[in-house]
Amino acid sequence: MTRTPFEIHIATQDHLSEIAYLARRIWHQCYPGIISREQIEYMLARMYSEPTLARDLAQGVTYYRLLHGERPAGFAACGPDACGHGQAWLHKLYVLAEHQGRGAGRALIERACADAAAAGHRLMLLRVNRENTRAIRAYQRCGFSLRETRCDDIGGGFVMDDYILQRRL
Known part of the structure; x- marks a missing residue:
């Protein structure tokens, strides 16, 4: 596998x-173009x-920081x-646009999957918006396949219209 110019570190409260x-x-x-600006702001x-991020940490969610040199590039x-x-769930995976297509997302996925497998999990699940075709293709290249379709009301007049993807660990 090609070495990426990225490092991955576990985030702490100090990185929220x-x-x-x-x-x-x-x-x-x-x-x-995928969801409205209003829904983006609502979900953020x-x-x-x-x-919310601190509560995630307290509930056992691990956040991974992706660094390019010493600069944050994703999480x-x-x-x-x-x-x-x-x-296990891959709850979030985001890489700055200027670093996409360079192995950063794959590196984050592989780290999260390795840690989940080491913790005894047999399956990694994730949600991805059904219109986010670029992300769907990237997840498929990393071994994820369709499990189900979900459309959930998240309040504020918005829904999450997603695919649930899975990968065996």
């Missing part, structure tokens, strides 16, 4: 503002406030399925 900043920047690069406020989050069943 960095993750919130990256989320805002990346979502505004990625989601226009709901999912990426520092208290991922992974945690066990709330119901158990030997499954």
Whole structure:
């Protein structure tokens, strides 16, 4: 496998503002044309406030920081399925546009999958917006396949219209 110019580190409480900043920047690069600006803002406020990120950490979600040199380039989050069943969820995976297509996303996926397998999980699950065809293709190249389709009301008049993808670990 080709070595990427990226490093991956486990995030701590001290990195939550960095993750919130990256989320805002990346979502505004990625989601226009897929979901409305209003839904982007709603979901950022709901999912990426520092208290929400801190709660995730307290509940056992691991955040991974992707660094290019010493500069933040992206992040991922992974945690066990709330119901158990030997499954883990790749809750988040975001890479700045200027670093996409260079192995950064794959490196984050492989790290999260390796850590989940080491923790005894047999399956990695993720949600991806059904209109995010670029991300879907990237996940498929990393061994994920379609498990189901979900459309969930998330409040504020918005829905998450997603595919659930899975990969055996």
